Amino acid sequence: MPKVIRGYVRAIDRLNRIIGRIAMYLIFALVGVLIWSSVSKTFFTPTIWTLETAQFVMVAYYVLGGPYSIQLGSNVRMDLFYGNWSIRTKAWVDSFTVLFLMFYLGILFYGAVGSLAYALGYFGMEPFSFFWDLFTALITGGPDAAGEKLGFLERSPTAWRPWLWPVKVLLSVGVLLMLLQALAELFRDIAIIRGEDI
Amino acid sequence: MPYEMIALLMFSSMMLMLITGQRVFGAIGFVGAAAALLLWGTGGAEIPFSAAMKLMKWYPLLTLPMFIFMGYVLSESKIADDLYRMFHVWMGPVRGGLAIGTIGLMVLISAMNGLSVAGMAIGATIALPELLKRRYDKIMVTGVIQAGSSLGILVPPSVVLVLYAMIARQPVGQLWLAGVIPGLMMAAMFVIYIYVRCRLQPDLGPALPEEERNVSTAEKLRLLRAGILPLVIFAVMMVPFVNGWTSLVESSAIGAMAAFVAAVLKGRMTKEVFETSLRETLAISCMFMWIILAALGFGAVFDGLGAVKAIEDLFTQQWGLSPWMILVLMQLSFIVMGTFLDDTAMLVIVAPLYVPLVGEMGFDLIWYGVLYTITTQIAYMTPPFGYNLFLMRAMAPPEIGLRDIYISIIPFALVMVLALVLVMVFPGIALWLPDTVYGK
Amino acid sequence: QSTIKWRMQTYAGAALAEHVVKPAIDTFNKIAGDRMQIELYYADQLVPTGELFRAMQRGTIDAVQSDDDSMASPTEVTVFGGYFPFASRYSLDVPVLFNKYGLNEIWAEEYAKVGVKHISAGSWDPCHFATKDPINSLADLKGKRVFTFPTAGRFLSQFGVVPVTLPWEDIEVAVQTGELDGIAWSGITEDYTVGWADVTNYFLTNNISGAWIGHFFANMGRWEELPEDLKLLLATCMEQSHYYRQWWYWGGEAGLRVDGTKMRLTSIPDAEWDQVETAAHTFWDEIAAESPTKAKVVEIFKKYNADMQKAGRPYRYG
Ligand SMILES: NC(=[NH2+])NCCC[C@H](N)C(=O)O
Ligand code: NA
Ligand code: NA
Numbered sequence: 001m002p003k004v005i006r007g008y009v010r011a012i013d014r015l016n017r018i019i020g021r022i023a024m025y026l027i028f029a030l031v032g033v034l035i036w037s038s039v040s041k042t043f044f045t046p047t048i049w050t051l052e053t054a055q056f057v058m059v060a061y062y063v064l065g066g067p068y069s070i071q072l073g074s075n076v077r078m079d080l081f082y083g084n085w086s087i088r089t090k091a092w093v094d095s096f097t098v099l100f101l102m103f104y105l106g107i108l109f110y111g112a113v114g115s116l117a118y119a120l121g122y123f124g125m126e127p128f129s130f131f132w133d134l135f136t137a138l139i140t141g142g143p144d145a146a147g148e149k150l151g152f153l154e155r156s157p158t159a160w161r162p163w164l165w166p167v168k169v170l171l172s173v174g175v176l177l178m179l180l181q182a183l184a185e186l187f188r189d190i191a192i193i194r195g196e197d198i
Numbered sequence: 199m200p201y202e203m204i205a206l207l208m209f210s211s212m213m214l215m216l217i218t219g220q221r222v223f224g225a226i227g228f229v230g231a232a233a234a235l236l237l238w239g240t241g242g243a244e245i246p247f248s249a250a251m252k253l254m255k256w257y258p259l260l261t262l263p264m265f266i267f268m269g270y271v272l273s274e275s276k277i278a279d280d281l282y283r284m285f286h287v288w289m290g291p292v293r294g295g296l297a298i299g300t301i302g303l304m305v306l307i308s309a310m311n312g313l314s315v316a317g318m319a320i321g322a323t324i325a326l327p328e329l330l331k332r333r334y335d336k337i338m339v340t341g342v343i344q345a346g347s348s349l350g351i352l353v354p355p356s357v358v359l360v361l362y363a364m365i366a367r368q369p370v371g372q373l374w375l376a377g378v379i380p381g382l383m384m385a386a387m388f389v390i391y392i393y394v395r396c397r398l399q400p401d402l403g404p405a406l407p408e409e410e411r412n413v414s415t416a417e418k419l420r421l422l423r424a425g426i427l428p429l430v431i432f433a434v435m436m437v438p439f440v441n442g443w444t445s446l447v448e449s450s451a452i453g454a455m456a457a458f459v460a461a462v463l464k465g466r467m468t469k470e471v472f473e474t475s476l477r478e479t480l481a482i483s484c485m486f487m488w489i490i491l492a493a494l495g496f497g498a499v500f501d502g503l504g505a506v507k508a509i510e511d512l513f514t515q516q517w518g519l520s521p522w523m524i525l526v527l528m529q530l531s532f533i534v535m536g537t538f539l540d541d542t543a544m545l546v547i548v549a550p551l552y553v554p555l556v557g558e559m560g561f562d563l564i565w566y567g568v569l570y571t572i573t574t575q576i577a578y579m580t581p582p583f584g585y586n587l588f589l590m591r592a593m594a595p596p597e598i599g600l601r602d603i604y605i606s607i608i609p610f611a612l613v614m615v616l617a618l619v620l621v622m623v624f625p626g627i628a629l630w631l632p633d634t635v636y637g638k
Numbered sequence: 639q640s641t642i643k644w645r646m647q648t649y650a651g652a653a654l655a656e657h658v659v660k661p662a663i664d665t666f667n668k669i670a671g672d673r674m675q676i677e678l679y680y681a682d683q684l685v686p687t688g689e690l691f692r693a694m695q696r697g698t699i700d701a702v703q704s705d706d707d708s709m710a711s712p713t714e715v716t717v718f719g720g721y722f723p724f725a726s727r728y729s730l731d732v733p734v735l736f737n738k739y740g741l742n743e744i745w746a747e748e749y750a751k752v753g754v755k756h757i758s759a760g761s762w763d764p765c766h767f768a769t770k771d772p773i774n775s776l777a778d779l780k781g782k783r784v785f786t787f788p789t790a791g792r793f794l795s796q797f798g799v800v801p802v803t804l805p806w807e808d809i810e811v812a813v814q815t816g817e818l819d820g821i822a823w824s825g826i827t828e829d830y831t832v833g834w835a836d837v838t839n840y841f842l843t844n845n846i847s848g849a850w851i852g853h854f855f856a857n858m859g860r861w862e863e864l865p866e867d868l869k870l871l872l873a874t875c876m877e878q879s880h881y882y883r884q885w886w887y888w889g890g891e892a893g894l895r896v897d898g899t900k901m902r903l904t905s906i907p908d909a910e911w912d913q914v915e916t917a918a919h920t921f922w923d924e925i926a927a928e929s930p931t932k933a934k935v936v937e938i939f940k941k942y943n944a945d946m947q948k949a950g951r952p953y954r955y956g
Contacts, residue, residue, distance in 0.1 A: 024480045027263055027454075034260065034451035038444045045781050046800040048791075051817075054447070055254050061263065062487035065480045074481035075221040075488065078538060080582035082219025093218055100215065101224030104246065104492070107231040111247025118692050121712070123752055157688050157710035159791030159801035171250055241698030245685070248693065252686040255805055257817070367807045369814040445816040502645060502684050504677065554652075 001191050001198060009198050012184040013071065016177055020068020026061040030054055048160045056167050063174030067181035091192035098186045105179045112175050116168040121151020199237070201508035208233050208500055213538075222540045223488040226547075230496030237503055245502070249494035253487070257447060258364050263483040264450035265312025265357050268431075268457040269350075270475035272310055273319040275466035280424035281306060282324045287413050287421055294396030294403030296332060297342045298389050300325045304346030305385050306428040308353035310457065312360070312450075314578060315482065317347030318586055322593035335402040336598050338395070341606035344586045345388060345614070348575040353381035355435065355453065358574050360446075361490075361542060362567045365549045370446050371439065372632040373567045380568050380628050384617045391613055431456045440635065486542060493546035506551050513555060521559035528552050529573055529618070536577025537584075544577075545570070565621070568628040572618045579607040642674040642868070644700035644860065647690060649708050649852075651681045651807045653832045657886055658762070659703050662879035666872060674868055676701070681806040695753050700860045705852040707787050713748040714931035719851050720787040721765040723918035725939050727848035727946070727954070729884055732761030739938050745853070748931065755861040757873055760880040762850035763887040765790065767842040768829045769820030770813065772904045776913065785809050786822040790846060793921050794822065797914070813837040822846070826898065827890030835900040843895070843905045846914065 037050035117127035215225035234242035285299030321343035354374030396403040435453035706719025780798030791801025926936035
């Protein structure tokens with residue numbers, strides 16, 4: 001395989017592994033928030049932020065951990081036939097079907113970016129060009145100019161009213177990482193088909 | 199396109215995608231996304247993502263990593279070893295006693311975690327080698343462990359019942375209590391089956407040899423203490439919950455904490471145990487979450503395209519079936535789908551269609567949750583697709599072949615079907631406990 | 639000419655939608671026949687309620703029934719939808735405010751700015767507490783985890799209430815599993831209709847607002863595509879649904895207080911409850927300070943309530 005591709009696969013594997021291993025510890029954050037929620041309810045006044053915070057942590061946990069879980073091979077497959085195939089056959093079939101997976105992730109990503117743009121106050125139909133504008137404004141005019149481009153910041157419809165853009169950033173980034181990992185898997189399969197090692 | 203066609207098309211392409219062996223969430227997610235793009239009209243492409251926001255708001259899901267973590271802490275830290283010793287010594291002298299003891303072990307483990315993975319892991323690593331060494335029949339013990347561990351989802355706490363509760367919008371507390379007696383009943387049925395089989399064919403499960411039985415009474419009593427730990431963990435989690443002092447998600451965190459603290463206090467929380475429990479919890483939680491995410495997207499598209507209404511019509515109007523016939527048909531379709539589909543995906547996709555119908559026909563949705571869970575237990579063991587099968591294949595020693603594994607589940611699956619029928623015919627088996635506790 | 643198909647999602651779960659929207663949509667479908675059919679979906683069915691607005695703006699869903707607050711619409715008028723504390727006393731106040739005091743115009747304009755057609759505002763029930771434990775004084779509100787509207791929650795938190803927002807269909811179960819101590823989301827008619835009366839024991843007769851404000855909306859593009867007569871028919875059916883609700887709630891509230899057996903009634907003495915009403919007026923001023931549009935709406939509320947006060951009985955007693 002060309003050197004760039006091998007480099008890509010290694011870099012993505014490393015990146016997602018690191019992120020996933022950090023995400024792994026979020027379980028303690030989750031336990032902490034929920035225990036605090038029951039402690040404060042029993043001994044003081046209940047808090048208004050625990051449930052939503054726990055939900056945000058959970059999103060981070062599974063979205064950022066997703067690519068690492070692909071590396072760990074924990075996403076089950078129905079192996080009625082698959083289980084009996086040789087490694088090469090699996091690689092052949094996977095290299096096609098992973099495209100379907102990527103299609104799904106692509107649609108998710110499209111939705112995530114649109115929803116993030118909305119959370120930043122963009123109501124139009126071209127979220128990607130909105131982000132491009134935001135980016136160029138940031139480069140040429142600094143944070144203030146970028147701030148100008150933002151509109152009505154979406155808040156969660158609860159009394160705590162946290163902004164929603166942080167969790168949507170998480171979702172967008174996480175899905176993108178998933179997509180990059182899926183592409184790495186594709187390259188790995190192609191390498192197997194060609195009898196090479198990555 | 200007529201609605202029936204859409205339903206058929208989406209379902210069959212999902213099956214086709216699954217057969218290719220691509221990751222289950224990818225297969226389901228793809229079909230949902232493609233259908234949204236092709237058939238929805240404006241804005242269809244947003245639906246798969248809006249499922250992520252729905253997922254976020256589904257707060258009972260927070261219990262998922264908690265119960266999974268509990269299970270891994272229990273199995274990895276080998277807290278269960280002492281429990282196993284207890285059953286070994288107490289039950290050993292009886293014919294088939296070690297297998298019966300393994301069922302007992304599985305019941306206790308089930309009370310401390312929400313899935314069956316922990317039971318599988320403990321069964322396959324601790325019990326299985328010992329049983330084989332004692333010349334128990336390999337087919338028998340393979341079945342015992344698969345079937346016994348599946349009690350993890352029927353005996354509370356249960357992740358499957360939490361998921362069902364979310365979809366059927368039923369109280370988790372009542373569902374969990376509803377699972378207790380059927381779970382114990384099923385365990386008892388396994389025991390009876392093992393006992394009778396070993397009476398008839400003593401070489402399937404020989405009693406422990408004389409020299410191994412020489413354990414002093416004091417020692418025997420000392421071993422009983424091992425049984426306290428599971429009860430404590432169960433109580434720490436369930437008592438505040440059933441009394442309404444803590445909410446479901448809070449209780450699950452307390453349970454996870456309790457298991458963790460127990461492992462630390464017993465000096466079992468080594469670096470490896472810590473690492474493996476954390477990593478595996480992430481891995482399994484991600485598997486679940488991504489499947490649910492994909493299935494929620496699929497479900498919304500399926501519903502928005504009118505396919506759900508079409509299927510309801512089919513059941514109630516066109517075929518003109520009676521409520522009981524519909525119910526039986528639903529269970530059968532769950533069993534058939536369960537042989538080749540992931541149970542969570544099946545639940546998220548199919549239950550929103552079945553559950554309202556069950557409610558309208560006047561059946562109790564708590565009771566139906568128990569029926570669903572038993573079907574899922576069967577699904578876990580039946581080839582070609584079953585989680586306990588996968589795990590058994592991965593963990594079994596080389597002398598146990600695939601054929602053995604497949605054969606081993608037949609009698610146990612039949613016992614489960616029998617249990618299913620019993621609960622169907624006598625709903626009180628499931629409903630008596632929740633009705634009593636919550637004073638309906 | 640093929641049938642126009644719309645998807646409409648309501649904030650209400652199936653049990654409630656049975657009254658607040660389904661009859662109107664059924665009527666519309668029957669009259670429109672082959673020309674147009676609206677498929678009705680319930681709370682969180684296709685998209686979660688928090689995403690309703692965006693889904694409609696994008697055209698994923700064609701029409702929506704909701705209050706502004708629950709669906710988090712990105713407009714200046716969002717806080718006033720649902721229950722704006724003490725803005726109204728009777729359900730007839732809402733149509734008067736919209737038709738005679740100028741709220742219709744403000745809403746139409748604010749929603750047009752964000753690509754959405756505001757079709758019609760309707761009025762619902764008053765907002766009361768339904769709880770597991772009795773509330774007899776303001777002190778009893780302290781620490782109660784209550785399902786309520788975002789803005790009402792913000793307001794109530796100064797009395798120690800802990801507002802919680804969950805998917806509508808999960809409320810009944812959340813009360814049972816201890817996630818919630820109660821609900822401040824509706825009057826007693828809904829408590830009985832949707833099953834909340836089965837999981838709570840007490841109903842507080844004091845309310846924090848006399849009537850809910852909710853609306854029908856549509857995606858602007860899809861609305862524009864409709865021929866004039868269908869627009870008219872749709873608006874008429876929606877208007878008609880307001881009438882159904884007027885008697886259903888009004889009669890229901892009184893009837894269940896008198897004959898209901900599932901909930902005990904409790905009250906906070908008027909003198910104490912006045913503190914809440916006073917706090918509401920402070921809250922109004924805080925909101926008015928946020929923007930000119932909000933100030934304008936608050937001004938209208940003030941004017942209307944002053945007029946009603948002057949008019950005396952039967953508009954206002956004391
Ligand atoms: N639906 C699923 N993805 N299930 C995975 C877990 C299966 C496993 N046998 C358990 O119950 O623990
Ligand atoms: Na369990
Ligand atoms: Na199966």
